[in-house]
Amino acid sequence: MLNYAEALNEVQxxxxxxxxxxxxxxRRSGITGSVANRSDLTSSKEAMRNFxxxxxxxxxxxxxxxxxDVRRWSVAVEALSRPIYGIDVATNGAISRKTAQGRVFENKMYLYPIPEGEVWKTNIENNPDWK
Incomplete structure (x- = not known):
């Protein structure tokens, strides 16, 4: 139903x-009220898309x-290139935020690289930016 609603919003x-x-x-999860009654959503395709x-x-x-989803929406660079944060608890109980892991998502990652063996066999060109 979500896929259908998303596709229908993009068309109409x-x-x-x-x-x-x-x-x-x-309604299935117990949320009452109608989406149609929200004027902030009914104003444009973009507002409904965000919702x-x-x-x-x-x-x-x-x-x-x-x-x-973020790949399909072409926002993966923004959504997946953020660091993952954690906390450090010192022996005195002080809590500080730390970067647990840095994440990278580059534009080339929207397409997977073609395996090297397939490139050699078929002599096709690999996807952009993959050597």
């Missing part, structure tokens, strides 16, 4: 059918969709 913009799909998903992206993030949390 906010519509009754998009609202109905989102309302069905929200649907947030709904996907919440609805599909821990189901391994996020990395693929």
């Amino acid at each position: 913009g906010p519509s009754t059918e998009v609202y109905n799909m989102l309302d069905q998903i929200r 649907i992206h947030k709904e996907r993030t919440v609805e599909l949390a821990f189901e391994e969709h996020r990395a693929w």
Whole structure:
């Protein structure tokens, strides 16, 4: 239903059918009220797109969709290139924020590299920026 609502919004913009799909998903988890009653969402395709992206993030949390969604939405460089933070607790109890892991996502990563063996066999050119 989320995929359908997202695709329909991209084609038509906010519509009754998009609202109905989102309302069905929200009612299933006990959220009352209609998406159609929110004037901030019904104003534009972009506002509804942002809302649907947030709904996907919440609805599909821990189901391994996020990395693929941000690639499909072409925002992976911004979403996946941020460091992962943790905390350091000193022996005196002082807490400080630290970078646990640096993350990198470059534009070339939208396409996987073609394995070297396949390039040699077929003499095809690899995807951009992959040597």
